[in-house]
Amino acid sequence: MDELLNVKYDVASGDFIRGGEASSNIKKLLQQLGVRNDIIKRICVACYEAEMNIVIHSVGGYIEAKVFSDRIEITAFDNGPGIENIDLALQEGYSTASNLAREMGFGGGMGLPNIKRSCDEFYIDSKVGEYTKIKIIVYLK
Amino acid sequence: MKLYEIRDLLKADVLCNEEMLSMDTDSAFGCDLMSDVLALSKKETVLLTGLTNIQTIRTAEMLDIKCIIFVRNKRPDETIVEFAKENGMCLLATKYTMFTSCGILYSSGLKGVDME
Numbered sequence: 001m002d003e004l005l006n007v008k009y010d011v012a013s014g015d016f017i018r019g020g021e022a023s024s025n026i027k028k029l030l031q032q033l034g035v036r037n038d039i040i041k042r043i044c045v046a047c048y049e050a051e052m053n054i055v056i057h058s059v060g061g062y063i064e065a066k067v068f069s070d071r072i073e074i075t076a077f078d079n080g081p082g083i084e085n086i087d088l089a090l091q092e093g094y095s096t097a098s099n100l101a102r103e104m105g106f107g108g109g110m111g112l113p114n115i116k117r118s119c120d121e122f123y124i125d126s127k128v129g130e131y132t133k134i135k136i137i138v139y140l141k
Numbered sequence: 142m143k144l145y146e147i148r149d150l151l152k153a154d155v156l157c158n159e160e161m162l163s164m165d166t167d168s169a170f171g172c173d174l175m176s177d178v179l180a181l182s183k184k185e186t187v188l189l190t191g192l193t194n195i196q197t198i199r200t201a202e203m204l205d206i207k208c209i210i211f212v213r214n215k216r217p218d219e220t221i222v223e224f225a226k227e228n229g230m231c232l233l234a235t236k237y238t239m240f241t242s243c244g245i246l247y248s249s250g251l252k253g254v255d256m257e
Contacts, residue, residue, distance in 0.1 A: 017195060027203065
């Protein structure tokens with residue numbers, strides 16, 4: 001399948017000022033490609049939550065976006081510390097966010113549920129002390 | 142409801158993009174938790190919040206929210222107002238609390254956005 005776009009942005013730990021820039025850039029690129037607005041909004045919600053998860057919870061990582069003719073794939077990867085109990089992390093309202101993250105309006109335990117709700121396919125893999133990887137797919141048709 | 146009606150009802154100051162006041166909205170959402178805002182999927186809404194940091198603007202950007210009303214006399218700093226201006230958002234600021242602001246708008250005919 002033809003790849004129409006492939007971009008990757010580093011995301012720094014604890015950077016609440018620049019957090020969201022990758023998602024903002026991806027939104028603009030999808031608009032330029034003429035992707036439907038309702039699909040862009042779903043991608044943006046998932047991508048932004050995943051990006052802020054890297055900012056809030058990890059030591060740093062990246063967001064990668066790939067656009068194909070039939071789907072958009074977003075990968076959020078960070079270099080740890082990993083999630084001990086993924087089932088618990090997926091529960092609405094469960095959060096381990098810092099007070100700073102809460103002051104910024106996050107930490108309500110809705111991040112992963114929002115990501116899952118926004119996409120057609122959702123994959124999460126994590127190893128404590130090593131990494132967390134989230135991949136989401138949204139269909140274009 | 143036009144944004145200028147919201148401005149008048151809430152006795153609000155316009156912080157940027159005053160030319161957008163003739164824009165129409167049929168619903169509003171009041172919240173200080175950005176992930177709850179992101180759980181919304183409805184298209185046209187305005188956001189009432191007491192949170193004035195850059196992530197409020199980012200959240201609005203992701204959802205195409207064109208108007209943010211800051212309640213409880215909270216004022217974002219200049220860099221954040223500038224950022225919102227560049228992103229084509231109209232910012233209002235009112236002295237009323239969240240509850241009072243929402244009550245005034247609701248009783249004037251503006252409906253709430255419900256979670257799915």
